[in-house]
Amino acid sequence: MDAVVHEAGERFNRLGEAIACREEFLVEIQIESVLRTFPEYESRGVPHTSIATSARWNVIRALRALTSPTSPCVETEDQEMFVARERAEQGLPFDVMLDGYRHKHRVVRDEFVRTARARGASDALMFEVLTLLTDVADVATSRLVHARRSVDAESRTHADDVSDFVQRLLWGRADVQPSRNEVRAHGLNLDGRYRAVRGLSFDGANQRLCDQLRSATWNRGGGVVVELHGEVIGLVSETPDLVGHAVVALGEPHPLAEANASFQSATRVFVAAQQFGVRGVVGTDDLGLRVAIVADPEMSRVFVQRYIDPLATEGDFGDVLELSAVEYLKSKCELKRAARSLHVHPNTLKHRLTRFQQVSQCDLDDPRVLAELWWALEARSLESSNPALRTSGALESTVS
Missing domain, CATH: 1.10.490.10 (Globins)
Structure with a gap:
């Protein structure tokens, strides 16, 4: 044997x-x-x-x-x-x-x-x-x-601790700020700079989005992300990649002690991205003045009243004038290019723009007017849009 x-x-x-x-x-x-x-x-x-x-x-x-x-x-x-x-x-x-x-x-x-x-x-x-x-x-x-x-x-036990840790950082509660040891325990550097994130999956897969962001931070220098009140929030050290039908808003980079400032920035971007139907990973640089348009509705009303509301006196032709102005700005104020997009003769478009200036009492050769008109038209587009998903306000009530 x-x-x-x-x-x-x-x-x-x-x-x-x-x-x-x-x-x-x-x-x-x-x-x-x-x-x-x-x-x-x-x-x-x-x-x-x-x-x-x-x-x-x-x-x-x-x-x-x-x-x-x-x-x-x-x-x-x-x-x-x-x-x-x-x-x-x-x-x-x-x-x-x-x-x-x-x-x-x-x-x-x-x-x-x-x-x-x-x-x-x-x-x-x-x-x-x-x-x-x-x-x-x-x-x-x-x-x-x-x-x-x-x-x-x-x-699962750790998740509650992580969620509390993230909220203390992002909400900016000075009386309960984490210690250096706690920061290290969560994989962050107290002396590092981080961007707050606020995201939402549009196919109901917030957990998958959360896992994606965690994977990205695991590979790229550290970060912490949690799901809270139906959204995904946290801090990342670098811009993450994103796969899937979602929006992830990034705040500006800040020291960890100023994470609340970054989160406020991320929130403004998050709300603006949803209002304008933007998807993917977005920051202030991606949305530009659109963030201000959403954040300052009073200024938007002023510009709409100044440039758009007077067109109502033209009846249906007022809509044509508004569309002409939109395409003119999209075409970088190039008349022939805008005319091609509208499928009209350049002289026809020139006549419409002249009438637009007469009705709105403005000068399209004035850079200030062009900036305000662009603001008004962007704000106007929000009035007729109806995004499928908007922020629920749950986090705002928690922060306040």
Whole structure:
């Protein structure tokens, strides 16, 4: 009996030696296969180096099992806990993490079997290899599930602490500002500069948006993001990428102690972006004076009354004059270009603009008039628009 066991061990050892020479190849094919099969790894920003670390452990675990087939899972659970915690921090959903982990183990197992077959192994030996590595994968996967559930349970408790931390920073409550140690515990630098974010997913996937932003901050120098009152808020050190139907407004960069100022800036951008139907990652530079238009409705009313309301005396032709002014400004005050866009002769457009100036009592050669007219037309466009989603005001009432 001992001789049989010894002979089986020798066969496994020889196979293990042959496969050990191909460790890098086994790591690479796991990375390639999991990225091809599970696009979430890329979309959530999981670094290739992180996938490679897990893939290398899979190879080492399988090789150890071959050299000690009677005790294939002697290593500790630290590896699975590390993977579970890392994937959770990267925002990878539980089911994707689990399926990806199993997939990589299958890639390793299949390559081991192919190598055994290429070396002329018997059906009995290949069956032993297949059974052994399946057992290894089952034990490792079971440990990963247990580890991820533990991490997620910790995260739910931690989420309340993070939410409180973020609110204290963004609301600017001087009496409850976090300490340096607390700031470090949340992955931030007390001396760093951060941009507040305020976002909303338009397909009801705020949690996915939150995970995306967390993944971006995980890769780009730190930040903290939470979901609160149906929106996503937080701080990031760099401009994040965004995938999906959502808007993420960025405040201006500020020291951490002035996070409230950045959040106020992000809020103005957030409201303006929704009013104007802008999507994606946006900041003050992207919206420009549109932020001021939304923030100062009184000034908007003044300009609309000055330039647009007088056109009502022209009846339906007043709408034509307004449209002509809109296209003229869009065309950078180039008459022929604007006429082409309106499909009219340049002289026709010139006549309309002359009538517009007469009715509104303005001079379109005056830069100040052009600026005020643009403001009025942008404000006017908001009166007839009806964005599907606007801020609920829940956060505003919380801040106040």
